[in-house]
Amino acid sequence: MDSIEKKAIYHLKVAIKNDPQHLPSIVKLCEILVKKKSFSEAQMIITNALSNTSNVSSFYFLQAKLYFETQNYEEAIVFIDKAIQCDSNEVRFYKLAHKTLVQSRKENQAIPYLEKLVDLCPLDGESHYSLSQLLNDETEIRRKILLLEISIELLPNDIKPIIDLARIYMEQTTGNDHEGDSISKTNLQKAEKLFDSATKIKSSSGVPWYYLGKLNHSRKQIKIASTNFRKAHRYKETKGKSAYQLAIINLHYKKPAEAEKYFLEALSLDVKKSNCLLHIAEICSQRKEYKRAVKHLKTASEIVVLEEQHEYTISNLYCEASNFFLARKHLKNAFKKKKLRSKLIIRNYQINKLLKIHQKEEEILTAAIKLNPDYFESYFELGLHFIKENRIEDAQRMFTKACHNNWEHCESHFELGKIECNLKNTSKAKMHFKIVLDLENNHSEAIRMIEKIA
The missing domain is CATH 1.25.40.10 (Tetratricopeptide repeat domain)
Incomplete structure (x- = not known):
């Protein structure tokens, strides 16, 4: 394979020597060199091409791709913009811009590129869907719904836009002061219908079953929710999350042994680890297994500090990238972990009080x-x-x-x-x-x- 690659490089270099502007040869040679991680050599070829060409946009794009491969995302965007200035109707420029901004945690800045991509490719469902993901302001909700509806039509075998649209309808009901009103009922019915359709489109996914469980739990239809979570529990992608929800339901039905089994499973799958340990400690405390409860609380206290710090770190990274929506989301998660630390302190205090330990x-x-x-x-x-x-x-x-x-x-x-x-x-x-x-x-x-x- 190496000898074939060497021959390919040799012939491509000969082709470029004979025609310094021969774009297919330059592109292919650079792709091989990037694959071999010979970045400096690829850079030299692109630099020479840029100084001797009239086809500037394609070489700007090639330079952007090289910067993308070397994770120099800021420079990659600079050269994508240069390429767009030369040719504003080239689809691949906008796709690379989106990809680059996602990798650099600046996906919120990809909106204008995706808007242009949607204009250039009105039948590209992925572009519509990607744009919908970035519209998180409440004032943009109607536009987001429209984009998801278009995505569903253009991507009939993809459940992601179906799930997202259903979640929007469900979230519009959650926390509503008038949960019994006709609008809320209609929204839940729309969400349920979409989740049901997703289960038929992709029978190998637990995601729609998981959200049907959440939806029915919000309706206080606990038995139906439990059935939905059990179906979601069959699939690897939703096994841990469903185990946690089934544990909570078993607590509701006062079945601590069954709840503990599911909490331990969720814990083993790295789902809500500190929360699982807290619940297991509370179950142990009910059984008067105080030493075991204290042990779980100690582990939970150590883990929750790491979870909180992780959320702060991710929030700071998004903040530095000016992606304030995701920065706020992770900061909110960090505050939840901080509150959980408080609860763990109280549970530990209460058990020590029962054991008459000086505090x-x-x-x-x-x-x-x-x-x-x-x-x-x-x-x-x-x-x-x-x-x-x-x-x-x-x-x-x-x-x-x-x-x-x-x-x-x-x-x-x-x-x-x-x-x-x-x-x-x-x-x-x-x-x-x-x-x-x-x-x-x-x-x-x-x-x-x-x-x-x-």
């Missing part, structure tokens, strides 16, 4: 609050600590914050009721005990306290 309680709980000021349990636990210390005003303040962050945490209301009762504020005490009964109508202690006040 620097105020210091630990304050650290948890600092990581996540919105997590109610940190304030509740600190309030209990202040009660022990006889710091009633501080305790009252902590329980109030716990209620503010989670109104439905009846134990915080109950503790506030007890404080108000001890302070002889019977009306306020009664109010809090009634709130407890609103949340849990068979709360025996609240009933007893109301009777005591009466």
Whole structure:
């Protein structure tokens, strides 16, 4: 093979010597040299060609390709733009521009190139789909939907645009204050229909089954969701994600052993590792396997720091590339990991408290609050600590914050009721005990306290 390659290089060099502007020979020779990683020699040939040619755009493009292969993406874009200035209707220029910007994490800057590509190739479904991926502003949602609809028509055997369009309809419903309204129902029906069509187009993919599971879970149709996730669980691409969702569903049905099995599977497939370990620790704690729970929490605490740092790193890389949409997305993920660190601290604290292990309680709980000021349990636990210390005003303040962050945490209301009762504020005490009964109508202690006040 080497001897054939050497002969090819020799004959191509002879051809170029006889005609320094012979583009096919120059292109082929450069492709061989790039493959052999003889970049400097390829660069010399392109430089000579550029100084002796009238066909400038093709050689600018060749120079851009060389820069792309050597991962010099900034210079690659410079020469693509030069090529476009010479010939603005050459499809391959725009395709290389998109490819280059994706590799350099600047895909958001590819929009004008893809818009031109769509104009030049109105039947190119991939270009329509790639452009739709970059329209992430809320004001662009109609255009994004239109591009995805065109992609679906032009790429009838590709489920990616179908899944993306269905997800848009599903996300327009998620978090809606009027989830029961006709628009939300229509959007979910559209999404469901699209996901169903995707299962028929590509029966070897678990992705549409996974999203059907998410959709039915959002409808609180847990049994149907479970069936969907089990179907997604058959496929490698969605096995880990589906295992995690099946674990959550088994927790909902109070089947901790089954849930643990799925969490361990998701963990082994690197899906939500720190979350899986937290849930497994909570299951162990319910069984009073406290040492095992502490062990899992320790591992989770180590992993979550790495996960958080990874998200910050990726966010910074996208930020440096001025890709602010993806930079924000990864920064948001980093903050979620930071909040999870707070929850892990609290769970570890609670188990150590059960084991009667000495802890620097105020210091630990304050650290948890600092990581996540919105997590109610940190304030509740600190309030209990202040009660022990006889710091009633501080305790009252902590329980109030716990209620503010989670109104439905009846134990915080109950503790506030007890404080108000001890302070002889019977009306306020009664109010809090009634709130407890609103949340849990068979709360025996609240009933007893109301009777005591009466």
